[in-house]
Amino acid sequence: MTSIKIVEIFRTVEGEGKWVGLPVSFIRLEGCNLRCPWCDTSYSYDGKTFEEISIDSVIKEIEKLGLKRVCITGGEPFLTPQLPELVKKLINRGYKVLIETNGTLWIKELEDIKSKDLYITCSPKPPAYFIHPELLPFITELKYVVDEYLKIEDIINEKTLRIIKNDFVVLQPESNRPEMVRKALKLQEEILKTGYESRIIPQCHKILGLP
Structure with a gap:
């Protein structure tokens, strides 16, 4: 039976991105290949705050939470080679699955999952804002x-223009700081001048006092 490193499984309200405000079950996987200075989940890659359990047991825990939307996050989920198996089993059981990734990695087996119920949110990170070429189409x-x-130029460039659409880009002010809200507003105006739109969405779960 395939096991997987789990930091936590919990039910909350999605606080980021286009699922914001919806009830969602979270699966936080262990490990990350980046060390962002403002990371608020550093416990997800400390190498000790996790439990190794079977994928079937993970799904049983998700079933107990009673929701049909699941967000798989980290850390960085693409560091987990068992990720495709977990995603396939969830989708086969009728779940909508969102994977949150920093965009630097890709798992080839995910290409076999051709489902409208798989969503991938890519959040490129500084300083390079690199997106893995094989991830782009997904x-x-x-x-x-x-x-x-x-x-x-980190937002609107040759790579992102291949996939960008109106209302496709989310700007998330770092730690909800007022100065970053002001910067987000300026960036939103700059993006408009290029012919595209974006949404400014703060970390709403923090405003609501949720995990």
Whole structure:
């Protein structure tokens, strides 16, 4: 039976991106290949805050939570080689699955999952804002943390223009700081001048006091 490293499984309200406000079950996987200075889930890659359990047991825990939307996050989920098996089993049981990734990695087996119920949110990170070329065609949503590093050319460029659509880009002010809200508003105006739209969405779960 396939096992997987789980940091936590919980039910909450989605606080980020286009699922914002919806009730969602979260699966947080262990490990991350980046070390962002403002990361608020560093416990997900400390190498000790996890339990190794079977994928079938994970699904049983999700079933207990009673929701049909599941967000798989981290850390960085694409560091987990068992991710495709977990996703397939969830979708086969009627779940809508959202994977949150920093965009630097890809798992080839995910290409076999041809389902309208699989969503991938890519949140490129500084300083390079690199997106793995093989991931690009599968991105459902681009989400950028608006911090001191982010520039318009990190959002609108040759790679992203191949997938970008109106209302496709989310700007998330870092830690909901007022100065980053102001910067997000300026970036939104710059994006408009290029002919595209974006949404400014704060980390709503923090405003609501939820996990």
